[in-house]
Amino acid sequence: MPAKRPAARRPTMKDIARRAGVSESAVSFALNDRPGVSEITRDRVRRVAEQLGWRPSTAARALSGEGAATVGFVLARPAHTLGVDSFFLQLVSGIQEVLARRHLGLLFQVAQDLDDECAVYRRWWAEHRVDGVLVVDPRTDDPRQDLLDELGLPAVVIGGAPDERHPALSTVWADDAGAMASLVDALHALGHRRIVHIAGLPGLAHTERRIRALRAEAERRGLTEVQSVTTDYSDAEGAAVTRRVLEAPAPPTALIYDNDVMAVAGVAAAAELGFSVPADVSVVAWEDSALCRMVKPWLSALSRDSVAFGRTAATELTALLDGGPARRVRVPVPRLIERDSTGAARTA
């Protein structure tokens, strides 16, 4: 009776050494492409290793100073905003593509808040768990960057603006200001003068960048009825803010939502109030996804390639792990996909 088959044993370098008739060190040299063994021995060792299905124990490797072959990723957002968001899974998917190629693992953790997130970094560092981390949702005045500097943990900040105070951290960022400028340009050309930007979480670097950019654009054009309102990214707040601004005396004729979820919720809210999209109010989602084509009218959206974004970030991190210098990489500006939710402003 096969009650409990014993787990198969993992082959070690010692096993290879024995079967190849050489010392363990020779095996190590052979498998790591280090000089010190002849080509024929190297080949033999390689063959034996392959045949035994040997893979280096990450634990042993890490212990002898090679690093943990793992990078960390912490997501610190309130649990209820975790639900329907296409961005992160796509980002992670892109990250994985690059990491998998180098057999790097991705340690994933969801945290409650920033303090929690910092604690996770500290723990990971102290436990020797990761060689580097990917940081998302950077804030203005972000404690994490100081911490990572202090720990000397290689890191790539995703979506942060280049920050000269942290020369050791790489940054991968999109030019939100440029995108906002071209977006306002497009809306302005359609005759829109009253614009409300339903932004994401206050304090996030890219939220603040977008808000500042919008204000700058408005000032440049002399538009006085332009404003940003921050939210928690949830459909509920998106709808609530939409209702509030549309019920005001002089409602906006264009709404910019910082994600797809709020845009969809906003359209529904507008419809309830009797506003027709795009006849009465134009809507743009700052994030494109299947969601934008799941509602009527289809939503115009700023589209970026989140998978590629993830790939770029992961590539930068591997470069950092290889000892390369920290860099500031800009990804392409998101492109406005004009669908059916944007149109000429109603001339009051």
Place this chain on the structure above:
Amino acid sequence: MPAKRPAARRPTMKDIARRAGVSESAVSFALNDRPGVSEITRDRVRRVAEQLGWRPSTAARALSGEGAATVGFVLARPAHTLGVDSFFLQLVSGIQEVLARRHLGLLFQVAQDLDDECAVYRRWWAEHRVDGVLVVDPRTDDPRQDLLDELGLPAVVIGGAPDERHPALSTVWADDAGAMASLVDALHALGHRRIVHIAGLPGLAHTERRIRALRAEAERRGLTEVQSVTTDYSDAEGAAVTRRVLEAPAPPTALIYDNDVMAVAGVAAAAELGFSVPADVSVVAWEDSALCRMVKPWLSALSRDSVAFGRTAATELTALLDGGPARRVRVPVPRLIERDSTGAARTA
């Protein structure tokens, strides 16, 4: 000039030993609650450790036989279906809640397909990276379960039916058959006789369970115009199938979608064809999320607590890691939330 501050050094047990004036072994005993040291020494060691911010190196721990303090999670779905899906992030969020409490890490990987996924398990096992894994999307005749048995890797199958062929694996599952039965019950009571089930990926265990359950219910009631159609879970296929079945000679009066995304896409597709929901056709989503309240009409949905599902799965895995027996755990049957997309069947 602070060109490159040297990274802080991680404290080790040796540091603690020196500062506490005892041997390393004493430190080990003290910190692991093992007998062999006096209480006062234990306290002193603990204090020093705390003060130094010491944390055990997972690498060293793993190497000395304690396991990697990490569990693995592989997601093998085509990249384009990764986009908008509330289920997985919620599941993972629940998993984390339990794992974080025990300082277990979660190694996350997206794979191309099943073979790829199996390769990941093999690699993780050989590299000593994980102590156990969480398996999602079990199939009928799933190669992964055999593999995990062979490797002796503790695992919890999420969403699989209890399978006596793999006594070493735990299973956490929902009673899809029961849910389907009550759902058909409800629809039948509303007068629906022609029902189409727009299912998920063929071959997935729960897809097959639902299909079988639907067929059984139909037979029991003598309904002949009831069918299931499999899809890839995407909004595109959801919409396409919806169009196809609604354009048939005798279109169904009720549609059951295996996820929220397809349901939303389906409603839009139905609307385009001139079908009004729920007057002409009722719609139910098998998965509740914010999405269901972002469209008009609000979607009736089978709701389950995905976060709790994740918690349960992680709890079972930790029990397994603690040497407990494999178990079959059933989570509560999803509950039908009746919103506005279901109503009495139109009497032709």
Place this chain on the structure above:
DNA sequence: GATTGATCCTAAAGCGCATTAGTGGGCGAC
């Protein structure tokens, strides 16, 4: 034919921890 030098390989130490065996001192028992 002894000296260098290269080449291919082995021995040994060390990474940070857990664990087993061993050591010394205090104490009760006879």
Place this chain on the structure above:
DNA sequence: GTCGCCCACTAATGCGCTTTAGGATCAATC
């Protein structure tokens, strides 16, 4: 007062790997 025992602790070993320091062999050099 000696024996033995338990307690509190230290020394030493091993986990699987990398790396440094050597050692053996052979060819080329003066």
